[in-house]
Amino acid sequence: MQTLYRRLLNLLPKLGMQVLDLGPGDALVSRRGGRTRLPVGQGADLLARRNGGYAVTQVGEDTWVIARDRPAGAKAKAKAKAKPQAEAQAKAQAQAKAVGAWESVRLGDTGAHLLLDPQASAGDERVFQLAAAEYLCAHHVTALLDKYEVNCVFDVGANAGQYGSRLRRLGYTGRIVSFEPTSAAFAKLQKKAANDPDWWVFNFGLGREDATLDIHVDWNSMNSLLPPTDYGRGRYKRFAKSNTEQIEIRRLEAVMEEALDGLADPRPYLKMDTQGYDLEVFGGAGKRIEEFVGMQSEVALLQLYEGSPRMHEAVAVYEDSGFEITGMYPVTREPATGRVVEFDCVMMRAAASGG
Structure with a gap:
């Protein structure tokens, strides 16, 4: 004698429903398209559209x-x-x-496995290595944000919000305060952060002194307040463009009160990606740089911009302020020689870890 459950399963196809019987007491019912059950191992099946x-x-x-x-x-x-x-x-x-x-x-x-498509990774090894470095850097940073209980990330040189979006994808739920001075990139940033109440955006740049300056635009993610070096012009065709836009620059210490408002125990982290201007941003924090538990800066071995510091110069300033390196990740490499052009340098205050 058929049970009520079994009679119901037999009735559903007459009503236009598709039924896949998974076993005693279990069935998949759908309105459109049949499914098929594909065994993939002991105790595990894949349910897929028939002929999918x-x-x-x-x-x-x-x-x-x-x-x-x-x-x-x-x-x-x-x-x-x-x-x-x-x-x-x-x-x-x-x-x-x-x-x-x-x-x-x-x-x-x-216990993890890296799955590689030989066809996709058979080309220029630099592409694969840089992609891996970006992945590892992002995961390293989010792990540190958790370990150091960071609740506010200062995203300086936010461009269209790529860094903030990545933090959210990787699980960071604290406040993000993004600064982007150029109008076109800021419009994209503002749209991206619109539905995130803990992602604040500001349409100005940060520097050592309050000022109104001209920034080179139409360089995509490489817009800079500094002109390119001869090396930079030879490496990037985009630097041949000479369009500029007038922007506002403010000191970091002057915006910290507003950025940290409402946080009972602020534990900020400073990320800078300002195309050769990071030390100027850092200098604008004054004594309040001591409040940051960690930081991230793009440091250069080969100069793309006139007047930008070399890596050893920038790192020395950061170390003098109490930060110590936890990771160095290549951002770009020179195609002809394989030399690293820039690193993402991640630094923390060891005393702030609580460990």
Whole structure:
């Protein structure tokens, strides 16, 4: 005798519903498109649209890559749609048993695997290394923000909000205060932060003294108050443009009260990416730089901008103020020689860790 549950499952297809019976007491009911159940290991199944073209590839113990096939043209798609469910499932199961194009690289004893597409990583190794450095830097910073209980990040040279967005994606929930002086980039920043009440944005730059200055624009993320060096002009064609925009510059110490308003126990972190102007921003903090538990600055080994400090000069100033290096991550490399042009330098006050 059929149970009420079983009779209901038999009735649903007559009402236009698709039913996939997963086992005793479990079923997947959907309005559109049939599903198929693809075993990917002991105790684990993949539910996919029937004829959805999913490929399942094992890359390590308990590690699987699930990707959608990309048929070469309409004929391939039509052929795939014509395949019965059993054939599609058999194909997926066969793919699941074979190690596909993905290369699994074990990351030490962490239990994690780095999955590499050999075709994507077979080109210029610098591209892969810089992408890895950016990833590692972002995770290092967010881990430090948590460890040092940072509740306000000063994002100086915010551009269109890339840094703030990355912090949010990686789980930072504290206040972000972003400063971007150029009008076009600020419009994008303002839009990005519009629905985040803990992300404040200001349309001015920071420096050693209050001033009104001209900034070079139309250099995308490399807009600078400083002119390019001969080396910079040779490296970046964008520096051939000479458009400028008048902007307001304020001292960091003058905006801190407003930026930290409402925080009972402020623990700020200073991030600077101002294309050669970081030391000017830092100098504008005066004695209040002592309130920052950590900082991040883009430091240069090869000068792109006239008057910008070299890495050893900038780091010496930061260290004299009590900060110590926790990480150095390449930002750009010189194509011809492989030399690092700039590093993201992450520094903290060890005494502020509470450890």
